[in-house]
Amino acid sequence: MTTILEALSDNITIDKNKCIYCGKCTEACIVDNIRLKLPPCRGKCPLDLNCQGYVQLIGRGEINKALEVIYDTTPFAGILGRVCHQPCEAACKRKDIDGQPVAIRELKRFLADNGTFAPDSLPKSENGKSVAVVGGGPAGVMAAYLLREQGFQVTIFEASSRLGGMMAYAIPDFRLPLEVLTREMGQLATIGVKIRYNTKVGKDIKFDEVVKSHDYVIVTTGTPVSKKLNIDGENLPNVYDALGFLRRAKETEKPAVGRRVVVIGGGNTAINAAQTALRLGAENVRVISLECRDGLPAFDSEVKEALTEGILLDCGWGPAQFLQDKGQVVGVNFKRCVAVCSKDGCFDPLFVEGERMEVAVDTVIVAIGQGADLAFLDGTSVEKQGGLIIADPITMQTAVKNIFAAGDIVTGPKSVVEALAQGREAAESIMRDFVGLSISYERDRMTGYETEYLIDVSKAVPGSRLKARAISPEDRRRFVEIENSMTSEQAIMEAKRCLSCGEPFGKYRMCWSCLACEVVCPEEALSIEVPYLLR
Numbered sequence: 001m002t003t004i005l006e007a008l009s010d011n012i013t014i015d016k017n018k019c020i021y022c023g024k025c026t027e028a029c030i031v032d033n034i035r036l037k038l039p040p041c042r043g044k045c046p047l048d049l050n051c052q053g054y055v056q057l058i059g060r061g062e063i064n065k066a067l068e069v070i071y072d073t074t075p076f077a078g079i080l081g082r083v084c085h086q087p088c089e090a091a092c093k094r095k096d097i098d099g100q101p102v103a104i105r106e107l108k109r110f111l112a113d114n115g116t117f118a119p120d121s122l123p124k125s126e127n128g129k130s131v132a133v134v135g136g137g138p139a140g141v142m143a144a145y146l147l148r149e150q151g152f153q154v155t156i157f158e159a160s161s162r163l164g165g166m167m168a169y170a171i172p173d174f175r176l177p178l179e180v181l182t183r184e185m186g187q188l189a190t191i192g193v194k195i196r197y198n199t200k201v202g203k204d205i206k207f208d209e210v211v212k213s214h215d216y217v218i219v220t221t222g223t224p225v226s227k228k229l230n231i232d233g234e235n236l237p238n239v240y241d242a243l244g245f246l247r248r249a250k251e252t253e254k255p256a257v258g259r260r261v262v263v264i265g266g267g268n269t270a271i272n273a274a275q276t277a278l279r280l281g282a283e284n285v286r287v288i289s290l291e292c293r294d295g296l297p298a299f300d301s302e303v304k305e306a307l308t309e310g311i312l313l314d315c316g317w318g319p320a321q322f323l324q325d326k327g328q329v330v331g332v333n334f335k336r337c338v339a340v341c342s343k344d345g346c347f348d349p350l351f352v353e354g355e356r357m358e359v360a361v362d363t364v365i366v367a368i369g370q371g372a373d374l375a376f377l378d379g380t381s382v383e384k385q386g387g388l389i390i391a392d393p394i395t396m397q398t399a400v401k402n403i404f405a406a407g408d409i410v411t412g413p414k415s416v417v418e419a420l421a422q423g424r425e426a427a428e429s430i431m432r433d434f435v436g437l438s439i440s441y442e443r444d445r446m447t448g449y450e451t452e453y454l455i456d457v458s459k460a461v462p463g464s465r466l467k468a469r470a471i472s473p474e475d476r477r478r479f480v481e482i483e484n485s486m487t488s489e490q491a492i493m494e495a496k497r498c499l500s501c502g503e504p505f506g507k508y509r510m511c512w513s514c515l516a517c518e519v520v521c522p523e524e525a526l527s528i529e530v531p532y533l534l535r
């Protein structure tokens with residue numbers, strides 16, 4: 001015989017052909033009964049982006065609605081669809097079936113290129129408070145967008161003449177075309193964010209002045225300073241610092257490179273500089289890193305891409321000396337490096353002095369890391385450590401109550417999606433403070449999620465991962481975008497490989513049949529069967 005309690009646990013029905021996995025029902029449940037089984041892809045996204053939702057919608061052919069799902073979290077689908085380092089795909093359950101994750105990032109790009117979605121005109125009302133965002137990179141623009149949406153008067157102080165930070169002046173155009181960046185950054189001005197270009201805080205305006213004239217400040221100035229090797233010859237004309245080189249390569253007058261180029265470093269900057277040198281006409285490009293192949297800080301997908309283009313990679317070598325002739329560097333002498341860090345994880349390379357390698361060069365690019373420039377904070381109470389700002393990892397608040405910090409300036413060089421996520425957290429803290437809520441209470445984004453559950457793989461559609469048409473080897477020597485967009489047919493087929501891992505469910509067998517979840521569900525995907533005795 002079925003008891004009333006058992007009946008209460010079975011009364012929630014979800015139609016998986018309609019559900020978009022938004023989780024609104026879990027938020028609406030007044031007795032905290034409904035949980036969302038969190039798909040592994042979403043669980044690994046720093047932005048908590050509803051990957052399953054937009055992938056499922058593509059599979060159903062609902063392209064514009066799928067783009068809208070991304071806009072629920074971020075307006076930067078075209079950027080993320082190109083340069084995100086796709087932690088979602090590393091976790092994708094589809095890998096258990098055929099070793100190949102669903103192409104979640106490429107699908108996002110497909111939506112940005114083919115979908116249309118116009119957010120409602122924002123903000124709906126002004127709230128009278130002002131926020132200064134110092135630095136217009138991903139952390140800054142994400143915070144600015146969200147705060148403006150909520151009616152704050154937001155001003156971005158940006159040192160350069162463009163928004164986007166590293167995306168504007170370091171990530172090459174063949175990975176992130178200028179028109180995509182310009183289009184998505186344009187959304188800031190459209191919703192009324194004020195932007196003061198060519199305004200370096202600390203030089204063109206004092207930080208104190210910025211603080212005094214705004215209710216809140218968010219510092220997102222990143223790590224724009226290339227680190228130096230401090231080796232004799234580093235200042236000779238055929239030796240470039242990587243950030244300067246990449247920045248100039250994005251301008252009309254490009255930097256000159258010789259036939260043989262050596263890039264010293266093992267991060268994304270080194271790989272992107274090598275790819276750029278190739279496109280500027282170099283014939284032989286070698287990336288030489290301290291780290292071993294498995295320890296390279298560059299994203300693996302980018303390293304593989306560079307190898308495909310014919311870039312050579314030598315791992316486990318550190319530069320010892322620049323060989324000079326007639327005011328040029330003509331060779332680099334390297335010594336073998338067997339460990340980059342000490343046992344306690346600190347940077348402390350261990351070299352084998354006797355093992356050497358000499359490489360003849362026409363151009364050298366130094367890409368050994370980036371640091372912050374915090375001089376503008378001197379004399380303030382904002383605390384710093386190791387050349388970065390100290391901020392609470394959840395609220396992003398600094399030692400000064402109304403000053404927040406986010407992105408690379410807090411974490412050191414990381415990624416676009418992590419900077420966006422931190423910008424969002426700083427914005428949320430300000431929104432909470434404005435309405436008088438605690439900025440730290442219940443900030444755990446995992447609330448309402450269930451991570452331990454069995455995923456049904458029995459209905460997996462067979463088929464290997466699809467890829468957009470590859471660009472030609474000749475185009476890999478020019479500044480043509482490195483990836484194409486999928487066709488609609490490809491995107492739909494690829495989306496159908498998704499196992500649709502997650503779903504909402506009633507966890508605690510205590511449904512009160514109040515129907516809040518049913519009312520809030522935007523897709524009419526959820527229905528509650530009200531037991532006879534409660535009617």
Ligand SMILES: Cc1cc2nc3c(=O)[nH]c(=O)nc-3n(C[C@H](O)[C@H](O)[C@H](O)COP(=O)(O)OP(=O)(O)OC[C@H]3O[C@@H](n4cnc5c(N)ncnc54)[C@H](O)[C@@H]3O)c2cc1C
Binds near residue numbers: 172417
């Ligand atoms: C070559 C290269 C390639 C990369 N490739 C990728 C990739 O493929 N995928 C990925 O996810 N990540 C990549 N990254 C990392 C990513 O770009 C950064 O992690 C991210 O941009 C950090 O964002 P942010 O907002 O913290 O800082 P930034 O992007 O550095 O933006 C900081 C902004 O602040 C401005 N600013 C600095 N000082 C001041 C001041 N005093 N006053 C006013 N404005 C100031 C700067 O001009 C800049 O616009 C790459 C980085 C580099 C260098």
Ligand code: SF4
Binds near residue numbers: 042104498
């Ligand atoms: S199979 Fe689909 S829902 Fe599951 S992890 Fe991969 S993309 Fe996400």
Ligand code: SF4
Binds near residue numbers: 521523526
């Ligand atoms: S049932 Fe409705 S509200 Fe709940 S996750 Fe699905 S679409 Fe969203």
